[in-house]
Amino acid sequence: MLTIAVVFFAMQLAVLSTPVVQVPGRIDIPLTKRRALQADVVDPQNLQEKLTSVIFKIANGLTAYKANTGEDHPLAAGFVFPPAVGGIAQRASKGTEPLQDDDGSLWEGAISVGTPAKTYTVQMDTGSSDLFLPGPTCRSSCSGHKTYDPSSSSTAVDRRKSFSLAYGGGDTVQGAQYLDTVGIAGLTASSQTLGAASEYSEGFSADYFPPDGLLGMAYQSISDYNAPPLFQTLVAQKQVSQSVFAFKLSQSGSTLTLGGADSSKYTGSITYAPVTTKGYWQVTLDAVSVNGNSAVGPLQSVIDTGTTLIIGDASHVKAFYSKISGSKDASSTVGPGYYTFPCSSTPQVSFTFAGQAFKIDPKLFNLGRVSLGSNQCVGGVVGSQSLPFWVVGDTFLQNVYSVYDLSQNRVGFAALK
Template sequence: MKGLGVLGLVALSECLVTIPLMKIKSMRENLQENNVLDDYLEKYPYSLAYKFLDNRPDPGVAYEPMRNYLDVSYVGIVSIGTPPQDFKVVLDTGSADLWVPSVYCRSGACSECPRPLPCPFVSLHPLGPSTLWVPGSLTGPPRPCLAGSHSSFDPLRSSTFLVSGQLFHLVYGSAAISGFLAYDTVRIGGLVDVAQAFGLSLQEPGNFLKHAVFDGILGLSYPSLAFPGTTPVFDNLWRQGLMDQNLFAFYLSRSEEKGSVLMLGGVDPSYYSGQLTWVPVSKPSYWQIAMDSISINGKVIACDGGCQGIIDTGTSLLSGPPDHVLNIQKLIHAQPDHGQYVVDCDTVDTLPDILFTINGVDYPVPASAYVRKSHPHTCHSGFEGLDHPFYPETWVLGDIFLRLYFTVFDRANNRIGLAPAA
């Protein structure tokens, strides 16, 4: 049996593609350094409700949580167009679409002097006729423009660019990102994805996104969450025969700026210890699984009798029902402070592990993981309340959990593999 397990690991690791991830300063840290974090927290009260709606109010609108990316710490590089234009993107298992800013974006987060929209895009509402056009059909050469805080995609620089004229709209809490859908060649980790659908933003909410280090988002959830009529990047990579196996995996480093990776089409067992434990996906839209309980020192404190959990690389914190999270905050002696919960840094070594039991296996999360050190003498709780209108017993396990446990997302078998990170 042991020999069979080794052979399985060898098979998993054949011909995988590894994409390095960079650990970055989070949007929260940037907002705090610029003294606008309190304004942000007031304007965007935390709620992931829209992200997990089964019945979306408008099928043509994708609903995303603005606060979801506040603590994102890892980004990868993807290239779009011919020749390639590079972008730092959040590789997000909690969404399915790819979008980046366009040079026509009318927001300080994109550019200080956006270019006027060319025909047929004379206005954002509507964007124009649904006919494909290529850069050669546009009139006038591109003009120099002051750069914004993010890289912006320029259709005029890509010979393989096509656009459908279809609007996309992402709702972020009380604000929104709007733009249009396009098609172009996407390169990720040496893989070349031809005619990939992606969004180009024309408007981004307020000025807060200019404090984000990432340019856009690349979703890795199931295609049911994608914008209608489009195929996500991962699915196209598989359909185009660019991967040996229909799976991907994440290893998130705990401290170093480098070392984190996304693996496509295989698994490298040197990134984890022991054996992978497999958990079936309970609902193939998000990477959703059934959890047994959450406990401290043998006492169940949440998820009593079972609940649902979503493994989400686009969320850094551990999010759950507000009343249960509040109970955890009290148990770890966290005190409310301007929309966050502060923990005495000197007590971290005395705080208990919090045990997530999944499919009969215990996954401890120590205080050194769930308490975030923001400044030399300031520590914050890594738990945050999730207000879900339909599924009150839903938890979202973000990077705090993923830094501890190497995670395989197996689309072929609709399951998630977990093992202690090396």
């Protein structure tokens, strides 16, 4: 088994100068965040932007699924599409998800593109399926980002197709599609589809979105390009021995492993849950528990490394917080969908997949105090009127080793070492 573990630094940490540690069958490159979302006092505007961004990203995928398959995605039933998207049958041309991360909660890494190869930083996102970078005509809006110029690559081919992705708050990424050679950790994908953006709106400026672009790692059916995502191309071109990748997202050292799961990163066995619809990495969440007692479930969930929080449908999130003593609706202090609990008694929250419960570190569930000196803290599970399902982001994923198995269409979780 060839397993290539790739750990990426945040953009500000000089990715390329970091020594690559090689062991037989694996390449390890360090990865960190700039700093965690958790803070002494929360930033309500930032938290609301995160919530909005996820809704628009999910809308992009549901709309692409309809365009690619001719059928509504099962998760579209009950989903409230943002006005900019206008429903599942209509392709969005404007809208926003800033993917804004001034607190540094993006997992970033390095890829190479073109011939001769040039290196770029990208966010690793299991909640979407497309790769895009700033293009040569993206001027001031892409300032601070490294530009991909197809005319300087001998392997670039113009697909003569455009793309447009809508995100929360009015932001967009749009441009032209190309085929080119893309490399990651010594693996090479030829004729990989990627986007060269002609426009990055404000939410993608370097101040808010440090990486050059974004690398989606979900299924082709939610690709705006309707083309194989990078990992699927690596599998098809036999660049990896197993069609599996895995994440360790942790403050104690983080890795993306391509080609298998790295047993040195987890303890015990891996618990697998089957993918219920091939689009997102969608699995059944058996139960969400508080202090050992089931509060809600079963629920459909999307496993998303590109989402910081855990976001669920408003009714089940309300039911969840009703099991937490002293919790309160924080719509008026933090924003719609958020709840608080007494800082002196952070609850023990766990998520159960395929019959196995996994605990969330109380320090990760607690996002911080509502205000300086307040005795009320903000919880990492947030409600949304738009979602009829749950999006499980880094608040949970930093507690486990997560495995994404493309050949058997399943997601696995194991306890971190």
